[in-house]
Amino acid sequence: MNNSLILRHTKSGIFIHWFNAASWFLLLFTGLGLIQNPDLQPLGSWYPNALRAVLGGGGLLIIHLAVATTWLLVWLVFIIANWSSHVQPFLAQVFTLKPARDTEWMIKKNLQMTLGYKAMAMFMKPLGLGPKLPEQEYYNAGQKVAAQLMILGALVLAVTGIIMLRGKYFMAIPMADIAWVQWAIVVHYIAAGVTFGILLVHIFMAAIAKEERPAFWSMFSGQVPAEYAEHHHKLWYDEVMTNTSNK
Amino acid sequence: MPKQKLAMVIDSTNCLDCKGCMAACKVANNVPDGEWRNWIKGSDPQRRAGKPVVFQPGNCMQCDKPTCVTACPTGATYKNEADGTVVINRTLCIGCGQCLAACPYGARFKNKDLGVADKCDFCAERRALGLEPACVSTCPTKSRKFGDLNDPSSEVAKLMKSGKPVQIANEKTKTDPNIYYLGETGPADWTVAAKMPDAFDFWRGLADPVVKVVVGLSGLGVLAMLGKQLIMPKDAPPEEHKDRKEAGHE
Numbered sequence: 001m002n003n004s005l006i007l008r009h010t011k012s013g014i015f016i017h018w019f020n021a022a023s024w025f026l027l028l029f030t031g032l033g034l035i036q037n038p039d040l041q042p043l044g045s046w047y048p049n050a051l052r053a054v055l056g057g058g059g060l061l062i063i064h065l066a067v068a069t070t071w072l073l074v075w076l077v078f079i080i081a082n083w084s085s086h087v088q089p090f091l092a093q094v095f096t097l098k099p100a101r102d103t104e105w106m107i108k109k110n111l112q113m114t115l116g117y118k119a120m121a122m123f124m125k126p127l128g129l130g131p132k133l134p135e136q137e138y139y140n141a142g143q144k145v146a147a148q149l150m151i152l153g154a155l156v157l158a159v160t161g162i163i164m165l166r167g168k169y170f171m172a173i174p175m176a177d178i179a180w181v182q183w184a185i186v187v188h189y190i191a192a193g194v195t196f197g198i199l200l201v202h203i204f205m206a207a208i209a210k211e212e213r214p215a216f217w218s219m220f221s222g223q224v225p226a227e228y229a230e231h232h233h234k235l236w237y238d239e240v241m242t243n244t245s246n247k
Numbered sequence: 248m249p250k251q252k253l254a255m256v257i258d259s260t261n262c263l264d265c266k267g268c269m270a271a272c273k274v275a276n277n278v279p280d281g282e283w284r285n286w287i288k289g290s291d292p293q294r295r296a297g298k299p300v301v302f303q304p305g306n307c308m309q310c311d312k313p314t315c316v317t318a319c320p321t322g323a324t325y326k327n328e329a330d331g332t333v334v335i336n337r338t339l340c341i342g343c344g345q346c347l348a349a350c351p352y353g354a355r356f357k358n359k360d361l362g363v364a365d366k367c368d369f370c371a372e373r374r375a376l377g378l379e380p381a382c383v384s385t386c387p388t389k390s391r392k393f394g395d396l397n398d399p400s401s402e403v404a405k406l407m408k409s410g411k412p413v414q415i416a417n418e419k420t421k422t423d424p425n426i427y428y429l430g431e432t433g434p435a436d437w438t439v440a441a442k443m444p445d446a447f448d449f450w451r452g453l454a455d456p457v458v459k460v461v462v463g464l465s466g467l468g469v470l471a472m473l474g475k476q477l478i479m480p481k482d483a484p485p486e487e488h489k490d491r492k493e494a495g496h497e
Binding site: 034035036037039040042048052056057058059060061062112113114115116117118164167168169172175178179181182183185186189190193194196197198200201204208209210 | 468475480
């Protein structure tokens with residue numbers, strides 16, 4: 001048994017993760033409160049009314065914009081400073097899918113997470129597939145798809161957010177072009193909704209699902225047990241082991 | 248304090264088209280160049296051949312069924328329950344302009360100095376000081392009258408009983424405005440049907456339900472996983488250990 005620890009996340013990786021998590025929590029919290037129109041508010045009027053009672057209407061908008069601006073600037077600095085060490089490798093990993101292997105993994109993992117190993121094995125048998133999940137890299141297929149959608153969501157939120165700013169600030173857009181702002185609001189809402197949907201799964205997998213618990217702790221310590229890495233990210237584990245033995 | 252229903256009752260036949268109300272409003276409310284919170288419309292002399300030209304002073308009608316409020320995503324525009332006016336909270340307005348398109352009267356504009364929607368508010372600042380709206384105070388013929396319709400002793404409430412007050416409203420958009428015109432007034436056909444912006448219709452009609460379904464499905468998936476974890480806490484692949492030995496790791 002290999003009980004040693006493997007480095008999974010650097011300090012800057014851990015920082016940007018929790019920075020992003022805190023920002024998105026605040027942005028969701030305030031952004032949802034900005035929608036007061038009863039036809040559009042998903043939670044009902046009590047939510048925007050309660051936030052306005054505490055923060056004042058203007059305060060709500062200002063906090064949302066301040067957090068969003070900080071979020072965007074910190075990310076820009078992070079991306080520039082860590083492009084070759086973190087960002088480029090991360091993008092290369094999450095945007096590389098092997099369709100056959102990853103589809104099989106996704107189907108099996110979804111069945112296993114919802115129905116259990118036995119049911120999953122039962123469903124796989126007629127397809128001529130064993131119950132074993134295909135070996136995964138640093139990120140598994142689910143993490144990759146989630147990351148892709150969250151990156152896309154973040155980009156869309158940032159761009160539409162900047163367009164929306166021009167409704168009121170930064171030399172407000174001419175009325176003839178105001179439809180840009182109006183469509184940006186809708187797209188912002190869609191992107192936030194989809195990203196939140198992904199986040200629900202992400203938070204469950206990390207913080208509540210038992211099997212991924214070591215991954216959750218690694219977002220603090222930076223390290224995962226080798227056993228966990230071998231079981232969940234075999235291809236990455238092998239790579240790490242080869243590299244260390246070659247040294 | 249009992250609820251007010253602030254309104255204007257305007258006698259068009261007294262209006263001289265002097266534009267005093269427009270100038271007074273601009274000064275009182277610091278309205279930027281080229282933008283106006285109120286107006287005077289003239290009857291079309293061609294179509295009303297043989298009758299004298301009648302003018303129709305107007306401004307935001309402070310509707311009881313305001314379509315601008317429906318179009319506002321943030322609640323920056325709302326109906327003030329205390330006095331019945333339609334108010335804009337500038338700090339909450341994001342300048343998206345949806346209320347402008349939604350107003351059948353074109354009463355709203357985007358204030359170019361502030362970047363937010365702007366319109367008549369019956370001079371809220373002057374009213375707070377106990378004054379009438381600037382246009383009412385300045386009107387030399389007292390064509391414009393202002394007051395609380397819920398107060399039977401008010402001049403406007405009495406005028407409502409004396410004449411045949413009419414509202415200017417679009418056939419397709421029943422806004423129930425709070426400006427009443429006595430007797431003969433100018434054009435009645437200049438309003439437009441309230442048009443919600445396409446983006447707003449798309450949001451309300453399609454985007455919002457779809458997003459709710461997506462988030463709901465995601466939530467259901469999480470619940471399914473949570474349920475499975477609680478029901479089968481020891482779920483594990485039976486051949487896991489065998490695999491590991493075959494893989495040959497320590």
